[in-house]
Structures are given as structure tokens and as C-alpha cells.
Amino acid sequence: MEEFTNAKEFFEKHEIADFLTLxxxxxxxxxxxxxxxKLNGLYFAFNTNPxxxxxxIKDRHSHCVVCDTASISFAxxxxxxxFxxxxxxxxxxxIKIGTSKFKSFREFSLNRTSYAGYNDWKVLYSFSCNEAVSVEKKKKKELSIYHSDLFEYKHDGKKHIASEVFKCSYDKAYSMVQExxxxxxxxxxxxxxxxxxTGIYNFRNLIRLNDSAK
Ligand SMILES: [Zn+2]
Known part of the structure; x- marks a missing residue:
């Protein structure tokens, strides 16, 4: 059990977005x-009866999430x-666009595994979203012309293929996500x-040959 703070601090600490709370x-x-x-996608209530x-602060089933913070991811x-x-x-x-379920993503796991063969990954933009999963599906379609499936790399002596890697600029990926x-x-x-x-991540938008030839 953690020391009780106010609801706003509690939600911030546990990365629970306002739009999930009532x-x-x-x-x-x-x-x-x-x-x-339930109808409005609200998972946590605050200023409840103690x-x-x-x-x-409770979940929808009246469980105190301060007494039991594990119930947050369960809810x-x-x-x-x-995210x-x-x-x-x-x-x-x-550029890589990805999602993570319960905690905002940090770059070190990409760098630790040298994802796609590189270890200078930086998370440029991140947000929580009520439908993160559907953003993931949609972005794949929108950016598929820049998609590169050539990223084989080795980690722990095993061969991996990096999916979700795009040959496009940060701007391009950002505006696509906004759309x-x-x-x-x-x-x-x-x-x-x-x-x-300074335009460090203003990479060229390389369209795949077989797509541009269509
Ligand atoms: Zn409690």
C-alpha cells in the first residue's frame, strides 16, 4: 500500500489519463x-465513499486502487x-511507431536489444489513448508505402526481424498519427x-519501389 496523495497526483503517478476517471x-x-x-469508458472514480x-479512489467494481494498485492494470x-x-x-x-499497454514507453528497451540493428533510439512523441490498439492497426495501413521489411538484426545470438519500422520523417509519422x-x-x-x-529526424520519405511503380 502506498501513502495516500490526492487523486490528481495518484492518477499522474500511475499514468491514468483524466478521460478514464469520474x-x-x-x-x-x-x-x-x-x-x-461502463458506457462512457470510465474505469476509475475519485471522491468516492472512503x-x-x-x-x-476506486475502480468500477468499488475496489480501492490505492490499497491495491495492482488492480489498476487488472481494471x-x-x-x-x-500508450x-x-x-x-x-x-x-x-522511424518506429509502437504501443505499450500499461506504462508509457521508454527507449531503453529498444536500445538494449539494438532494435532493427540500432541503439540510438529516442522516443520523440508519446501519449496515452483510449484506443491505442486501433491507432496501431490504422497507422500500419497509412504508412505501409514507407514500410521497410528489410530490418533483420541479431540480438542474444538470435536473428530477429523488426516490423513496425518505417522509412519516413518524424514529421510525416507525427502528422499521420494526428490525422x-x-x-x-x-x-x-x-x-x-x-x-x-534542427531537423535531426527529418528523414527522407522513401516510398517502396514496387508501390510507387503501381
Ligand atoms: Zn484503500
Missing amino acids: DLKGKVESKSVKEYM CKRGHT LRNSQYG VYIAGSECGEI IILKHKLKTNLVNKFNDH
Whole structure:
């Protein structure tokens, strides 16, 4: 159990976006409140009636998530909620777009495994989203003309193939992700955004030959 802070700090610490939460203002978590939360994609309520230790943040099933923080990922396990990130490798002049389910993504796992054969990955842009999974599917389609399936690399003595790697600029990937967000009216919450003033990640947009020849 962790020391109780206020709801805003608690949600920030656990990377729970505002759009997942409901202020109950001391009201009872009635059946109709739970139904409302379910219909509106709200997974956590705050200012609820206190648990026996006096906390007032609960999941939809009235479990105190302060007493049991493991119930946070449990509550979200079947949701589409997650984090989307765009990472760039300056050496490889390539972009990766990926998702992670419960925690915002950091570059070290890409760098530790030398993903696609490079270890200078930097997460340039990331946000949480109510439908992270569908962003992942849609971006694949939109960026497929830049997709490169040539990234075989070795890690731990094994051969891997990096999917999700695109030969395009950070700008291109960023504006494509923005389009998906707007078009599908997705809810997002910014985690970080790198402003590429000097154009380090302004890679060439290389269209695959067999696609451009069509
Ligand atoms: Zn509690």
C-alpha cells in the first residue's frame, strides 16, 4: 500500500489519463453510476465513499486502487487503452511507431536489444489513448508505402526481424498519427513531445519501389 496523495497526483503517478476517471463528488457508487461509467469508458472514480483506510479512489467494481494498485492494470486489461509512441533512430534514419499497454514507453528497451540493428533510439512523441490498439492497426495501413521489411538484426545470438519500422520523417509519422486521432475522435493525453527544431529526424520519405511503380 502506498501513502495516500490526492487523486490528481495518484492518477499522474500511475499514468491514468483524466478521460478514464469520474469525479463522484462524494456520491455513492450506485449501480447506475457504474453503468454510466461502463458506457462512457470510465474505469476509475475519485471522491468516492472512503474505503476502510479512508481512500477515495476506486475502480468500477468499488475496489480501492490505492490499497491495491495492482488492480489498476487488472481494471484496464480488456480495454483498448494504452500508450502510443513514435521513436526515431538518427543512425538508421528510420522511424518506429509502437504501443505499450500499461506504462508509457521508454527507449531503453529498444536500445538494449539494438532494435532493427540500432541503439540510438529516442522516443520523440508519446501519449496515452483510449484506443491505442486501433491507432496501431490504422497507422500500419497509412504508412505501409514507407514500410521497410528489410530490418533483420541479431540480438542474444538470435536473428530477429523488426516490423513496425518505417522509412519516413518524424514529421510525416507525427502528422499521420494526428490525422488518425482527429478522424476517429480519439481521446488522448500527452506524455512527451520532442520539438525537432534542427531537423535531426527529418528523414527522407522513401516510398517502396514496387508501390510507387503501381
Ligand atoms: Zn484503500
